[in-house]
Amino acid sequence: MDAFEALVESQTASVYRLARAYVGDAGAPDLAQEVLVAAWRALPGLRDAGAFGPWLHRIAVNRCRSAVRGTGRIREIPMDEGVASGTPDRGHDGFAAVEARAVVGPAFRRLGEDHRALIALHYAAGLSIRECGETLGIAEGTAKSRLNAALEALRRDVGRIEP
Amino acid sequence: MTRHRDELVDVFLADLGAGSPPPGLAAAVGERLRHEGSRRPSRVSPWLAAAAVLALLALASFAWIVAGPGPSPTPQPSAPIPPASAPAMSPSPSATGSPQVLGDWTVTVNPGEPDVPVAVAVLDRSGAMTGAGEATQAPPNDGPSDPHALAIGQGSDDRSLTVGWTGSVCDVHAQLELASDGRTVALRFPPRPSCDTLGVGFSIELRFGTPVDPAAFHGTWSEDLVTISDVEPNVVAFADPDHGWVGGTTPTAGDAVVLETTDGGASWRVEGLGTGRLTDVAVTGRGIAWAGLACDEPGPTCRPGLYRRDDSGLWSRVSVDWPVTLSFAGNAGAGLFVTAASLASQDGLPGPGIRVTEDGGDTWRAIPSPCGAFDVVDAVRVTAAQVLALCAGEGGAGEAFKWLYRSDPAGDPWQLLASTDDGSMPISGTGIRIDVAEDQTGWLWGSRTPLLATTDGGATWRPLDVADGDVRIVRDADASGGGGGTILVWDPDRDGTLLLQTDDGKAWTQRYLFPSPVRCCG
Numbered sequence: 001m002d003a004f005e006a007l008v009e010s011q012t013a014s015v016y017r018l019a020r021a022y023v024g025d026a027g028a029p030d031l032a033q034e035v036l037v038a039a040w041r042a043l044p045g046l047r048d049a050g051a052f053g054p055w056l057h058r059i060a061v062n063r064c065r066s067a068v069r070g071t072g073r074i075r076e077i078p079m080d081e082g083v084a085s086g087t088p089d090r091g092h093d094g095f096a097a098v099e100a101r102a103v104v105g106p107a108f109r110r111l112g113e114d115h116r117a118l119i120a121l122h123y124a125a126g127l128s129i130r131e132c133g134e135t136l137g138i139a140e141g142t143a144k145s146r147l148n149a150a151l152e153a154l155r156r157d158v159g160r161i162e163p
Numbered sequence: 164m165t166r167h168r169d170e171l172v173d174v175f176l177a178d179l180g181a182g183s184p185p186p187g188l189a190a191a192v193g194e195r196l197r198h199e200g201s202r203r204p205s206r207v208s209p210w211l212a213a214a215a216v217l218a219l220l221a222l223a224s225f226a227w228i229v230a231g232p233g234p235s236p237t238p239q240p241s242a243p244i245p246p247a248s249a250p251a252m253s254p255s256p257s258a259t260g261s262p263q264v265l266g267d268w269t270v271t272v273n274p275g276e277p278d279v280p281v282a283v284a285v286l287d288r289s290g291a292m293t294g295a296g297e298a299t300q301a302p303p304n305d306g307p308s309d310p311h312a313l314a315i316g317q318g319s320d321d322r323s324l325t326v327g328w329t330g331s332v333c334d335v336h337a338q339l340e341l342a343s344d345g346r347t348v349a350l351r352f353p354p355r356p357s358c359d360t361l362g363v364g365f366s367i368e369l370r371f372g373t374p375v376d377p378a379a380f381h382g383t384w385s386e387d388l389v390t391i392s393d394v395e396p397n398v399v400a401f402a403d404p405d406h407g408w409v410g411g412t413t414p415t416a417g418d419a420v421v422l423e424t425t426d427g428g429a430s431w432r433v434e435g436l437g438t439g440r441l442t443d444v445a446v447t448g449r450g451i452a453w454a455g456l457a458c459d460e461p462g463p464t465c466r467p468g469l470y471r472r473d474d475s476g477l478w479s480r481v482s483v484d485w486p487v488t489l490s491f492a493g494n495a496g497a498g499l500f501v502t503a504a505s506l507a508s509q510d511g512l513p514g515p516g517i518r519v520t521e522d523g524g525d526t527w528r529a530i531p532s533p534c535g536a537f538d539v540v541d542a543v544r545v546t547a548a549q550v551l552a553l554c555a556g557e558g559g560a561g562e563a564f565k566w567l568y569r570s571d572p573a574g575d576p577w578q579l580l581a582s583t584d585d586g587s588m589p590i591s592g593t594g595i596r597i598d599v600a601e602d603q604t605g606w607l608w609g610s611r612t613p614l615l616a617t618t619d620g621g622a623t624w625r626p627l628d629v630a631d632g633d634v635r636i637v638r639d640a641d642a643s644g645g646g647g648g649t650i651l652v653w654d655p656d657r658d659g660t661l662l663l664q665t666d667d668g669k670a671w672t673q674r675y676l677f678p679s680p681v682r683c684c685g
Contacts (some may be wrong), residue, residue: 009189016184029185036192051415058414062679066655072307097178104175113608113636114594137395137414137680139459151172159168 007057011053014062014125021108021124022064022109022116023131031067037062052145054134057125061117061135068109168542173662248415313350314366314383321374326350326382327366338388339367348382353389353418354435389413391431394420396660396677398639399491401649402446404664407641409651410441410454416678419465421472428662428674436478437463443639445489447498447523454478454543455486455500469500471524482527484518493601497547497572501539515541517552530574534566546597548572551580552620553597567597567621582623587626590615597621600644604668608637608650616646616668627668650675668681 015035022027035100074136114136121132133143210603255663292462296379314327326339326348340349348369359387394411401407405427411420413493419436421444452472458465469482469489486500499519517539518527532539537556545551554566565588568577581587592611599605605622606627614637629637629652642648654676662675 008192012189013184015189017180017182020182021179025182028182029188030365031196032184033192034187037195043219061656062658097174097181100171100174100178105170108175114610119176120179123176124182126180134415137412139417143460155168155172158172 005084011056012036015056017124017126018057018060018065019064021120022068023044031064032060035063038063040144051134054131056126057121057127057135058137060125061121064120065117079140093148104154104158107154110157111150111153114146116146118143118150119154136152176219179371210606217339230364242287263547311384313348313384315348315377315382317381318368318370321372322372323368324375324377324380325349325366325368329365340580341369346380350382350384351388352386353413353561354386354420354433355437371584386435387433387436389416389418389420389433391422391433391679392678393418393679394422394433396422396638396651396678398441398444398514399639399651400444400446400452400648401643401664403643404649406446408444408446409662409677410444410453412440413678419454421452421454421478423452427664431675434472434476434478437464438464438466442485442487443489443500445491445498447491449597451523453489453491453498455489456480457485457487482518484516484527486518488541488596489505490598492544492546496521497544499542499544499550499572500522500527501542514602516552517574518564519544519550519574519623521572530572531577533570533577535572540565541596543597543599543605544572544601545620546601549620550574551597551599552577552594555593555595563591565595569621581624587622589626590624596639598648600638600642600648602644604644604646605642606637606640606648606650608640610636613637614640616652618646629663629671 012032016028016032021037023031033057039056042059075149108119112117117136118132121127121135122129127135129144130140131146133140133146136143138146165292202358211629217631226243279301295655307467312328313327316325316327317323318325328350338351340351341347342349344568356648359685393413393415394409394562395414396409396411398410406425406659407423407428409424409431413420417438419439419441421434421436421441422431423434423436424431436454436456439456439458442457444455445452445453451474454470454472455471456465456467459468461467466480467481467483467485469484469486470478472478482671484500484502486502489498489500497520499517500514502518516529517532519530520527529533531550532554537554539552540555541553543551548571550572552568556564564583566582566584567580567588569580569635570577588607589613590607590609594605595609595612597605597607604616605621607615607617607621614627614629616627617624629650636653638653639653640648640650640676645666647664647666649662649664653659653665654661656674659676659678659679661673662677663671664674
């Protein structure tokens, strides 16, 4: 278990940020914990130890999808809840981040599952395009084009709803 | 406004990556794992347990396929790699003791293919990679004349063994295992029935810690590397409730795999089309199967196009056109497929193209698209005399529109049947697909569109509950008439893809559950 714990240690931040992208600050710790425990239970099914990263993040994406669909054990907590509750921003740029969550967050949640997963994996979890592709089982070129399409869709949606 | 919009999105994206886990999260997980320790499944994947040595080979322009981030290290033949540490190898019957692979290895390809890079990884039985690299020399072909056999001989000294075989450029990856008996060398490939370029020679030298006798070794060759549990299914077609095809991809290796059942999903036969993504499958009345294959990087191992499987089980590429969707009417003669826009433009067609056949696929001709500058996202050969085409495009304000047209097989004239403009087609999102049977009953589905049903050939649509009534993401569907058919539907609760059938769209029967290949979230 020590080796796995070491892996957990190295991946916790990435998994946490991925969970946070899906369910927000309040739900992220529990969801991240669920992901890591699920990975532990599923570890015997991992065929290629070298593929641990994509494998773990795929589990994370699946769990996150379940969470926001309401089919998992974790209730959905919108990412912009910090605005409603007055939670101080822990992001990178004070009020700007809060405003961005309030305006862009709903559009992010309206994205298709694949688009949302790519943005979360790349920008939240910090995976490279290649790693995103490995995680989602698609080629690197496909991941790149889909990520561009996801960003385009996000910007278009934000432009549509922005006052 | 645009600038402000882009700034907000940029800040949002930056904020996604800025969050830090609360202190103690990792420790909490560790503590929970310690409590869960006794619950951990004891089963270890046979794939790992059996592998003392595992070699993954990649040919042609293949990127390095062995898992693990970062570039592969250059092989160091003179520096033995530590012996496998995890589970002990079974006792060897050999008087010289248990041969233990030290990981000192070389890889060779025949001179006829000197430019074909070969990538190899050596893993111990725990799955940890102990060595990796690419071939740097082009020694002679040590493969046997029988393409389905291994040649095992003495290596460069009495502690080494040379294993040779004849492969093909379709063998994007293969797996060489030294079984736990210490005497059986097994080479396994994914199925590749469409490959017609056999003849590339390979050899690999295994070095042991003690002297080895090649005569004591036994080699096996098989096309069983991909099993049904490796496949992420995404397309389906059934000729009748018992006989059908499911296509998909293996997420890790990228193999394009087709699965055939003749008993309603109780058992499956695995076949492969090399690497790539299956875009659709179809079955004709003659029992002939069809598949569309797309490639992100076309090359020797991934050849996009239209594939046909004859009744002898051989897959062959019959068109370089890249079908996005495939559809045959009830009789085998009438069919069509929609080509990718990029290829359609190459052969001079005015935009995305629809190809139709009247002779079971022996000849194809293009018909005009009703979609103008927009995309044909799907088309259906409802009957020999009727074709439906679904178009998608965006209006000036970014709204997505879809239009459904009906025509004869000549594509002239096209008549507007339903659209999102007037609400007669309540769909949104991408990946919209349609299938309508000869009796004018059919389905419509997409990434954000739950299954919709029609009984009037597509003029009107209504939502259809699937199985337990939950809203499901339908991956593919095959309407068979009478409101019935077969669907592939993702089930997040069970972390897998369900194969469901219905006779009337009301009562559903689960034929199979394809578990997620990563066996997630046990």
